[in-house]
Amino acid sequence: MWYDLAWETIRWFNYLVIGYYVVANGVYGVFVWSSIGLTVRHLIRIRYGGYGAIAEAQTTPPVSVLVPAYNEDVNIVQSVQALLNLNYPAHEVIVINDGSTDETLNRLIAEFQLRPVDLIYRRHLPTQPVRRFYTNPYIPGLTVLDKRHGGKADALNAGINVARAPYFCSVDADSILEYDALVRLVRPIVESPDPNAIVAVGGIVRVVNGSEVRDGRVSKVALPRDALSMLQIVEYLRSFLVGRTGWGAWNSLLIISGTFSLFHKRTVLEAGGYDTGSVTEDMELVLRLHRVLLAKRRPYRIVFVQDPICWTEAPTTLQMLARQRRRWHRGMVESLFVHRGMLFNPRYRQIGWFAVPYHLFVESLGPVIELGGYLVVGLSYAMGLVDVQFLMLFFTLAILIGVFFSVSAIVLEEMSYRRYVRWRDFLRLIAYGVIENFGYRQLLAWWRLQALAQVITQRRWEYVAKRGFQKKPVKPATATGQERA
Amino acid sequence: MWWVLTDVYTVLIWTISAVAMLIVVCCATAAGRRAFNHRRYRIRDQLRARYEPIVSSLRPGTELSPELNQPKGSPAWEVIEVALLDALKRADGVVERGFLSGVCWHLGYVEWHIHRLSTGRPRRRALAADHLGAMRHPAAVAALAGALYDADLDVRTVAARALGMIGGDDAWDHLVQRLLSGSGDEPDISLRVLKSILVSGGPAVVARLVDSLGHPRWRIRSAVVDVLGNIGANAAGPQLAEMLSDPEPDVRAKVARVLGQLGYGPAVPALHNVLDDTAWVVRMHATRSLGVLGGASTSALLDRLVDTKWHVRAAAAEALRRGGSNVVWLVWSTLSQYQDRYVREQLFEELQRSSLLQAYIGMLDSDIPEERARSTIIVEECLREGVTSLIVHLLKTHRSAEVRGRLVTLLTPYCRPEIVAALEKVAANDPEPNVRRLAQATLEVPAVPLTSHGSDGRVV
Numbered sequence: 001m002w003y004d005l006a007w008e009t010i011r012w013f014n015y016l017v018i019g020y021y022v023v024a025n026g027v028y029g030v031f032v033w034s035s036i037g038l039t040v041r042h043l044i045r046i047r048y049g050g051y052g053a054i055a056e057a058q059t060t061p062p063v064s065v066l067v068p069a070y071n072e073d074v075n076i077v078q079s080v081q082a083l084l085n086l087n088y089p090a091h092e093v094i095v096i097n098d099g100s101t102d103e104t105l106n107r108l109i110a111e112f113q114l115r116p117v118d119l120i121y122r123r124h125l126p127t128q129p130v131r132r133f134y135t136n137p138y139i140p141g142l143t144v145l146d147k148r149h150g151g152k153a154d155a156l157n158a159g160i161n162v163a164r165a166p167y168f169c170s171v172d173a174d175s176i177l178e179y180d181a182l183v184r185l186v187r188p189i190v191e192s193p194d195p196n197a198i199v200a201v202g203g204i205v206r207v208v209n210g211s212e213v214r215d216g217r218v219s220k221v222a223l224p225r226d227a228l229s230m231l232q233i234v235e236y237l238r239s240f241l242v243g244r245t246g247w248g249a250w251n252s253l254l255i256i257s258g259t260f261s262l263f264h265k266r267t268v269l270e271a272g273g274y275d276t277g278s279v280t281e282d283m284e285l286v287l288r289l290h291r292v293l294l295a296k297r298r299p300y301r302i303v304f305v306q307d308p309i310c311w312t313e314a315p316t317t318l319q320m321l322a323r324q325r326r327r328w329h330r331g332m333v334e335s336l337f338v339h340r341g342m343l344f345n346p347r348y349r350q351i352g353w354f355a356v357p358y359h360l361f362v363e364s365l366g367p368v369i370e371l372g373g374y375l376v377v378g379l380s381y382a383m384g385l386v387d388v389q390f391l392m393l394f395f396t397l398a399i400l401i402g403v404f405f406s407v408s409a410i411v412l413e414e415m416s417y418r419r420y421v422r423w424r425d426f427l428r429l430i431a432y433g434v435i436e437n438f439g440y441r442q443l444l445a446w447w448r449l450q451a452l453a454q455v456i457t458q459r460r461w462e463y464v465a466k467r468g469f470q471k472k473p474v475k476p477a478t479a480t481g482q483e484r485a
Numbered sequence: 486m487w488w489v490l491t492d493v494y495t496v497l498i499w500t501i502s503a504v505a506m507l508i509v510v511c512c513a514t515a516a517g518r519r520a521f522n523h524r525r526y527r528i529r530d531q532l533r534a535r536y537e538p539i540v541s542s543l544r545p546g547t548e549l550s551p552e553l554n555q556p557k558g559s560p561a562w563e564v565i566e567v568a569l570l571d572a573l574k575r576a577d578g579v580v581e582r583g584f585l586s587g588v589c590w591h592l593g594y595v596e597w598h599i600h601r602l603s604t605g606r607p608r609r610r611a612l613a614a615d616h617l618g619a620m621r622h623p624a625a626v627a628a629l630a631g632a633l634y635d636a637d638l639d640v641r642t643v644a645a646r647a648l649g650m651i652g653g654d655d656a657w658d659h660l661v662q663r664l665l666s667g668s669g670d671e672p673d674i675s676l677r678v679l680k681s682i683l684v685s686g687g688p689a690v691v692a693r694l695v696d697s698l699g700h701p702r703w704r705i706r707s708a709v710v711d712v713l714g715n716i717g718a719n720a721a722g723p724q725l726a727e728m729l730s731d732p733e734p735d736v737r738a739k740v741a742r743v744l745g746q747l748g749y750g751p752a753v754p755a756l757h758n759v760l761d762d763t764a765w766v767v768r769m770h771a772t773r774s775l776g777v778l779g780g781a782s783t784s785a786l787l788d789r790l791v792d793t794k795w796h797v798r799a800a801a802a803e804a805l806r807r808g809g810s811n812v813v814w815l816v817w818s819t820l821s822q823y824q825d826r827y828v829r830e831q832l833f834e835e836l837q838r839s840s841l842l843q844a845y846i847g848m849l850d851s852d853i854p855e856e857r858a859r860s861t862i863i864v865e866e867c868l869r870e871g872v873t874s875l876i877v878h879l880l881k882t883h884r885s886a887e888v889r890g891r892l893v894t895l896l897t898p899y900c901r902p903e904i905v906a907a908l909e910k911v912a913a914n915d916p917e918p919n920v921r922r923l924a925q926a927t928l929e930v931p932a933v934p935l936t937s938h939g940s941d942g943r944v945v
Contacts, residue, residue: 044608048615048643057681058715116874117837120830132874137840191642191675393497400504407508411515426519430512 010380017373024362025401031246032408038245039416042306054190055087055183061190062090063182063262064163068155069095069173073103077111079173082216084141088182092141095173096159099128099149108144112136119143125157125273133162152258153274153281160265160273169262170282176208176218176311177260184308185262192301199267199289199300202248202256203308204240206419207233209316218311221419223428228321230432231440232314237429238409241306241416248304252355254290255332256302258282260310267293267300278338280331287339290351307417322447329451333364337455367448374442399437406433525560532564540568545584553592566594570619582621589620599628602644607637614640618647626651630659633674641674649682657686661693664708665700676708684715691718698724703733710736714743722749729755734764741767745774753780760785765794772797776804795827802828803835833872842867846879850887864895873899877907886917893920897927 054060065083069076076095083093097105108114114134121130128150135143147158156170169185171177181203189198209232210224224230247253258281268285271292278284286302293300315321336359343360345352377394380386386394410429413419420426539550555561569589576582589595594616601613614632617625629651632644645663648656664679683690694709695718710728713721726749728740741759744752756771756778772789775781781804789801836842848860867876880892893911896904905928912924 041608044612045639048611048639050615050643050646053646053681057677058684059677059681059711061677115843116878118833118872118874119837120834135838137838137843140838190677191638193638193673193675389494390497393494393501397497397501397504400501400508404504404508404511407511411511414515415518423519426515430515 007383007385010376010383010385013372013376014380014385017369017376020362020366020369020373021398021401023358024366025405027358027362028242028246028405031242032405034249035242035245035412038249039241039306039412043416046307049184049187051180051183051187054187055089055180057089057190059190060089060183061167061186062092062165063088063186064159064165064168064265065091065093065182066156066159066163066168066170067093067095067173068098068152068159068170069100069104070098070149070152070155071100071102071104072173073100073107075174076104077107078213078216079171079176080108080112080142082176083171084139085179085216086177086182087180088186090165091169091182092143092163092165094159094162095142095144096155097144097146098151098155099147105144105146109134112139112142112144114142114144119162122161124161124269127154127158127161130158151276153276153278156258156281157273157276160268163265166265167262168265168268169260170258171310172259172312174313175205175259176213176216178309178311179217181260181308181310185260185305188301188303188305189262194299196264197299197301198303199264199293200256200286200302201262202244202253202302202304203260203262203310204244204306205236205257205259205310205312206240207236207314208311209233209314211311213311221421223420223425226316227432227435228318229314229316230428231436232321234406234410234429234432234436236314237413238406240304241412242405242409244304245306247355248302250350250354251301252350253302253304254286254351254355254359255280255283256286256304257310259312260308275338278331278335279327280335283332284335284338287335287342287356290355291339291342291348294348294351318443322450325444325447326451326454329364329367329448330454332359333452333455336360336364364452367445367452370445371442371449402437402441403434406436409433528560529564532561533568536561536565537568540565540572543572543585543588545580549588549591553588557593557597565592566616569594570616573619573621586620586622590622590624595620595622595624599625602628602632607635607640610635610637611639611643614643614647618643618650621651623651623653623655626653626655626659629656633659633663638674642678645674645679645682649685652686652689654689657683657690657693660686661690661697665697665705676704680708680712680715683712687716688718688720691716691720694718695721695724698728703731703736706731706733707736707739710739710743714739714746717747719747719749722747722752725749726752726755729759734762734767737762738764738766738770741770741774745770745777748778750778750780753778757782757785760789765792765797768792769794769797769800772800772804776800790828798828799831802832829870833867833870836863836867837872837875842872842875843879846876846883846888846892847885849891850885861891861895864892868895868899873904877903880907880911886915886920889915889917890920890923893923893927 065086067079067083072079080093080095095108097108114136116132117135119133119135121133128148130145130147132146133143134146143162145158145162147155150158159170160168167186167189169182185201185203188201192198207224207229208218209226209229210222211218212220212222223233244253244255247255261282263285267289271285271288273285274281275284275288289300289302315324336356339356340360342348342352342356344357348356377386377391381388381391407430410426410433413429414426420429536552539552543549553565555565566589569585569592573582573585573589576585598613598616598620602610602617604610605613610632614629617629626648629644629648632640633648635641635644645660648660660679660683663674664676664683683694691713694713697709698706698721700706700709706728710725713725722744725740725744725747729737729744729752731737731740737759741756744756753775756775759767759771760775762768762771768789772786775786783805786801786804790798790805792798792801836845842863845860845863848856849864851857851860864876867873876892876896880889880896883889883892889911893908896908908924908928912921912928915921915924
């Protein structure tokens with residue numbers, strides 16, 4: 001009897017695995033197809049973008065750039081300088097020093113000759129106490145806010161409380177925006193006949209590892225030597241050029257990278273700001289925006305734009321990468337769980353019927369099915385449910401589909417933005433698009449599975465240390481510090 | 486055919502073959518395109534090296550080189566166009582720009598793009614409109630005016646921008662017409678885009694816009710007012726002042742703001758009349774504008790200091806601050822009378838952000854007794870309000886020993902930890918013995934507690 005039960009279970013799990021592959025790959029296939037069309041269209045639109053006009057127009061909406069900083073003394077000055085020099089007609093930079101224990105604040109004070117002032121702080125959103133503000137009357141676009149440590153979401157909420165512009169753009173302190181990234185990001189808002197309808201815009205995040213950074217700008221784009229960074233570059237390309245573009249086309253974006261995103265401040269305040277209890281506050285906020293706006297039946301759009309580029313540093317050790325991915329996956333699962341009320345709820349339209357179910361059943365539970373699949377397929381073979389020929393064919397197909405998606409993202413990059421100009425770079429990207437399917441993907445699935453276990457056991461957020469653009473030594477990681485990547 | 490699906494192995498093999506084929510095709514396409522692009526860029530570089538010097542040597546009155554006549558659509562033709570557009574961007578002055586624009590017309594580029602504007606896919610049409618705008622030839626106005634009503638939003642937007650670049654009476658007429666003809670509740674070109682284009686028209690569009698101030702749709706009236714304000718259309722002042730009685734609060738508010746922006750002095754009485762408007766936004770903008778225009782009745786502004794909306798109170802405080810030292814004086818006395826938290830905070834923030842407080846502190850050692858007295862009172866008010874950070878910072882860093890000494894005296898009664906810490910530092914380290922002695926004496930005086938600056942329980 002036990003044998004029959006196991007046999008039956010395995011048989012159904014096999015169907016589940018096949019169903020999972022069909023749905024996941026089917027959706028991604030549609031995204032590849034639609035992103036090709038959208039990218040081509042976008043490329044033509046860039047040619048008549050009128051970015052110069054936006055950068056000079058008096059009617060371009062002001063933007064507050066919020067830079068949460070925790071122990072960022074390696075990069076902070078460079079980052080702020082680059083942000084102050086962005087090509088934008090009306091922007092202010094608000095750096096939120098989130099209780100750093102290093103020299104972040106002192107470096108800012110010294111470099112920009114800041115003076116302590118007492119500004120108005122209205123707590124539209126509750127935050128940890130603010131200790132002090134710093135400004136320099138001769139750099140009117142810069143405000144530094146020093147507050148008690150409360151995490152990235154708390155720091156962003158504090159920044160929103162201080163922001164004076166109708167839109168705010170969150171940027172990580174260890175990231176680099178391209179000179180006209182903000183103008184490109186704001187374009188959908190400027191050109192929308194109903195400017196209030198666009199509540200959030202996400203830009204593309206690219207991996208800076210291997211590239212040359214000078215004076216807060218990426219002066220030469222190149223690929224890194226280490227395999228781990230290469231694998232992440234391929235992954236980022238796939239995720240942004242195919243995934244985000246695809247989801248954006250259906251107004252179903254659930255994730256806008258907190259590293260670089262623009263929001264309509266009033267709408268975010270209506271939604272209650274960032275959730276300080278979430279480890280992926282960016283996704284949680286986007287989910288909440290969908291929820292609030294759909295519940296109010298307000299027409300809105302959350303848009304992804306491919307050409308505003310933000311360069312960010314990717315983890316260079318397996319340990320750090322594992323922590324980052326566990327945190328991302330855990331955050332996603334928790335956010336989806338918090339908003340489970342949207343699942344198959346007709347009130348939430350495409351989000352309730354499509355985006356949330358996909359992220360919950362395919363993305364969140366994916367690692368269980370993927371890794372369980374390996375186990376069960378082996379068992380099926382042992383129990384005589386499948387033969388070796390089927391086994392080999394199925395694995396080959398799974399791997400080839402993975403390769404296809406990676407390669408299609410690289411090809412899309414090649415056909416569009418072509419940041420990596422050398423032939424060698426192109427060939428390396430293709431090679432890593434193939435290699436990542438042998439080990440790296442399985443490793444990612446394993447970390448995501450661990451994250452699921454963490455959700456159940458409620459472990460704390462892990463710290464991800466970065467090296468900084470200046471190639472200084474890696475900061476020591478604290479095991480229990482609650483911090484973002 | 487169905488027999489294939491009955492055999493799972495066959496299905497798998499076929500699918501694997503298809504996916505493998507797709508991968509190979511993708512890679513081959515990308516590699517092929519890369520190789521093609523390399524070649525194309527190389528050819529373009531060669532062509533650019535050949536034609537760019539010819540184009541950049543073009544000056545008004547010079548003969549056109551026959552080399553510039555190339556078959557339409559050929560790589561050389563495209564390279565010459567790019568070079569001409571670059572030259573137009575760099576062109577210095579109307580004459581040179583007009584000459585280059587004429588060259589574009591003579592070589593057939595304007596005609597080519599006008600043709601493309603009426604045919605082809607939307608993105609191509611938009612691109613044609615963009616090029617026509619960059620060429621700035623008046624012959625393109627009619628075609629672009631037609632494109633303002635294109636079915637595609639991108640084409641409409643780019644055509645509007647192109648007309649703005651070409652300018653001229655005809656172009657502005659079409660653009661104003663487009664602004665006024667928006668259908669439905671929402672405009673069908675971004676109002677923001679139209680506004681920014683019309684602003685670039687400057688005085689040429691003012692007369693046309695003034696005529697449309699009475700448009701039946703309030704969004705349009707509001708946009709027109711906005712544009713007039715951004716242009717700085719002083720001539721429209723009388724008509725704008727009349728619009729302060731518009732039935733739509735949004736329009737009244739914009740008019741109130743724009744009158745201040747224009748610095749239109751004769752509007753002061755009309756602005757006084759809307760100081761008690763039912764919409765607080767109107768009251769706020771009217772108050773602000775009165776502050777900018779000056780000549781406002783101080784008592785009327787002081788009345789706004791007790792408005793039910795803090796935005797209006799803050800605007801009144803700001804307006805009074807702009808009135809100069811005499812009015813600032815009056816504001817202090819009013820503040821001490823009303824003790825309005827929001828107004829005070831706004832005023833203190835302005836003082837710090839604009840470096841006025843720093844200037845006042847600098848006046849503590851002024852030779853003019855009145856300046857000295859007022860600075861003292863302002864610093865004392867700041868200290869009472871809890872605005873101490875900048876004062877404490879200047880206590881430690883100000884270059885004048887006399888100012889540091891005065892600050893020590895002024896800080897004497899306050900017991901905030903950072904003040905005590907700063908005084909201790911000064912007592913120990915100040916280069917001036919008198920200041921050190923003063924600080925030491927100060928530390929022995931019993932102190933009083935302070936309130937905290939910040940509206941919602943900010944912890945310092």
